[in-house]
Amino acid sequence: MPAAHLSAAPPALPEVSERDLVAHFSRLTSRNYSVDHGAYPLGSCTMKYNPKLCDTVAALPGLAACHPGQPAEQVQGWLALLWSLEQALCRVTGTAAATLQPAAGAQGELTGLLLMRAWHGSRGRAPRKVLIPDSAHGTNPASVTMAGYEAVEVPSDARGQVDLDALRRLVDTDTAGLMLTNPNTVGLFETDILDIAATIHSVDGLLYYDGANLNAILGVVRPGDMGFDIVHLNLHKTFATPHGGGGPGAGPVAVSERLAPFLPGRCPVRPPATRPLRVGRPGTFHRAHPRLARQRPRPRPSLRLPPGQRR
Secondary structure, X not given: OOHHHOOOOOOOOOOOOHHHHHHHHHHXXXXXXXXXXXXXXXXHHHHOOOOHHHHHHHOOHHHHOOOOOOOHHHOHHHHHHHHHHHHHHHHHHOOOEEXXXXXXXXXXXXXXXXXXXXXXXXXXOOOOEEEEEOOOOOOHHHHHHHOOOEEXXXXXXOOOOEOHHHHXXXXXXXXXXXXXXXXXXXXXXXXXXXXXXXXXXOOOOEEEEEEOOHHHOOOXXXXXXXXXXXXEEOHHHHOOOOOOOOOOOOOOEEEOHHHHHHOOOOOOEOOOOOOOOOOOOOOOOOOOOOEOOOOOOXXXXXXXXXXXXXX
């Protein structure tokens, strides 16, 4: 090292013993509020639970060491997991098809609304307003605005549920759909859900399910059976995806059969299929056409470089 780049004096760092250093950082960690100390008091996210086993499984080399740019033939196991998860989400929500591409709940909301707009457009319609109950999840109005719609509030009745008479007065041919959280943010199940669905469908509108409170009904009743056409899930609420801080929270979207052709591509499929009406990609990756092999995946190809090529 040339003398000109050497310091003339040692850095002015505090001299701390190892014992004091460990005690300092251990003390700081005990001051942090974490899932080990209690639930996070953030709206419906208080229902979440992240078993440590799920973090351990997610860190397995076969999952964590996969690069999103790898060719499809090298990641058949990953694609099979994605395909199987989509099928499982469809079963628990009562829907026909799903996409895992939205990277967060907010992106899932926007994707669902873009699906709504694409479906109406394919029928030569351009309704402008989306109805939102005053008991809905707080992000709904922002997502509606971003999707180019006008947000119209639906009041609650004395029970804390959607005022069905008020809803019927607001619904007309300019209604693209209704975004509904069920149970709502008050914690009540919308007992008039079948009448609500019939009212929206009577004007060719779509019923959108915000999955913020899906945990409360999971395994008891399915949104698809209630008449919902679009179901967005918050996997950090209902399942064990880590939450917050811009982290790996995910917001899959599941849809009824008539909306399946509009789901974002590319998607893992078995057997190979295409969706010519798809709305595009909400995320960067899923770029290669990830077709699952019909037969047993071929052995992983050799990664050796040609002779003379530098490593």
